[in-house]
Amino acid sequence: MELLKQRILQDGQVRQGGILKVDSFLNHRMDIPLLRAIGQEFANRFAGEQVDTILTIEASGIGVAAITSLYFQEVPVVFAKKTQSKNLDGALYTAPVHSYTKGVDYTIQVAQQYLKKGDRVLILDDFLANGQALQGLLSIVEQAGAVAVGCGIVIEKGFQPGGAMLRERGVHLESLAILSSIADGQITFA
Amino acid sequence: MELLKQRILQDGQVRQGGILKVDSFLNHRMDIPLLRAIGQEFANRFAGEQVDTILTIEASGIGVAAITSLYFQEVPVVFAKKTQSKNLDGALYTAPVHSYTKGVDYTIQVAQQYLKKGDRVLILDDFLANGQALQGLLSIVEQAGAVAVGCGIVIEKGFQPGGAMLRERGVHLESLAILSSIADGQITFA
Numbered sequence: 001m002e003l004l005k006q007r008i009l010q011d012g013q014v015r016q017g018g019i020l021k022v023d024s025f026l027n028h029r030m031d032i033p034l035l036r037a038i039g040q041e042f043a044n045r046f047a048g049e050q051v052d053t054i055l056t057i058e059a060s061g062i063g064v065a066a067i068t069s070l071y072f073q074e075v076p077v078v079f080a081k082k083t084q085s086k087n088l089d090g091a092l093y094t095a096p097v098h099s100y101t102k103g104v105d106y107t108i109q110v111a112q113q114y115l116k117k118g119d120r121v122l123i124l125d126d127f128l129a130n131g132q133a134l135q136g137l138l139s140i141v142e143q144a145g146a147v148a149v150g151c152g153i154v155i156e157k158g159f160q161p162g163g164a165m166l167r168e169r170g171v172h173l174e175s176l177a178i179l180s181s182i183a184d185g186q187i188t189f190a
Numbered sequence: 191m192e193l194l195k196q197r198i199l200q201d202g203q204v205r206q207g208g209i210l211k212v213d214s215f216l217n218h219r220m221d222i223p224l225l226r227a228i229g230q231e232f233a234n235r236f237a238g239e240q241v242d243t244i245l246t247i248e249a250s251g252i253g254v255a256a257i258t259s260l261y262f263q264e265v266p267v268v269f270a271k272k273t274q275s276k277n278l279d280g281a282l283y284t285a286p287v288h289s290y291t292k293g294v295d296y297t298i299q300v301a302q303q304y305l306k307k308g309d310r311v312l313i314l315d316d317f318l319a320n321g322q323a324l325q326g327l328l329s330i331v332e333q334a335g336a337v338a339v340g341c342g343i344v345i346e347k348g349f350q351p352g353g354a355m356l357r358e359r360g361v362h363l364e365s366l367a368i369l370s371s372i373a374d375g376q377i378t379f380a
Contacts, residue, residue, distance in 0.1 A: 028304065059269065062252040062253050066225065
């Protein structure tokens with residue numbers, strides 16, 4: 001997606017440890033016209049697929065998923081929670097996830113009543129690196145007996161193993177920008 | 191906002207400890223057509239106000255804010271972060287917040303570069319109870335030398351002190367549904 005790549009080149013900032021900061025438009029301040037273009041592009045990439053629910057994970061996935069829903073007949077967006085809350089009771093699907101960015105392990109949770117057997121689920125997230133979060137979300141879809149139509153990612157770090165692993169599993173994975181390297185502060189795309 | 195009140199009566203669930211669960215449409219599964227109606231209503235309530243940036247707080251505020259931006263000329267949405275992240279560096283505005291729902295204290299953070307002196311900021315959140323999160327966000331707007339145009343809340347717990355405290359301070363506070371009581375599992379509006 002050319003518009004996104006240009007924006008990454010213009011405003012992305014490379015930090016030590018393989019971190020690409022895009023918080024000026026994606027995951028701290030959200031550029032809404034860009035998110036609409038991203039949503040439209042996901043609709044193109046998954047054209048013809050019936051989608052009943054969009055599933056994402058808090059926090060950075062929520063904006064992308066909410067705006068993308070506009071291009072999928074405004075289907076409901078469920079976001080997996082990372083923390084315990086008094087607001088989340090009843091039966092839950094859970095999966096363990098390790099975050100390399102934050103250096104912690106956590107359990108993601110989705111209330112069972114919001115994913116039904118046979119539901120066609122599009123999974124969305126802002127970043128794909130090691131694939132831990134997507135694996136957790138795919139596990140939850142499987143536990144529900146729902147069908148993962150595919151995974152839509154805004155930025156994939158192609159130099160980390162998540163994307164290859166998921167494609168080998170046969171997941172329909174669409175990443176709108178795939179980085180081949182951010183070594184030496186230089187951003188290049190696959 | 192009648193549509194919202196009807197939805198709360200239909201799908202809201204009262205839990206012990208003054209908790210109203212609305213996760214079927216607002217803060218776990220998001221009903222996107224309802225969020226659009228909420229965004230439109232905020233636009234009506236703050237009609238005539240120039241808004242440069244919408245400020246909210248992760249995680250449940252993000253969906254409301256992203257969709258509401260569509261009705262405010264798609265201005266950028268900044269969401270305050272509750273946790274440390276390797277993605278958040280540089281100079282930060284911070285404020286302490288106590289969450290009664292989760293029973294924890296945390297520090298909310300906004301990168302200084304995303305709130306400029308004189309910016310006209312609309313603060314949005316899903317719930318208002320004790321007003322801790324809004325006070326933190328207002329403090330951050332003040333630290334930035336920006337101007338808080340007002341605060342838009344989806345559901346205010348009118349039986350808790352946050353709303354009265356903020357109105358006494360002169361904050362332009364617009365709550366789309368104000369609960370007067372959820373005692374004995376009975377939901378009533380102010």
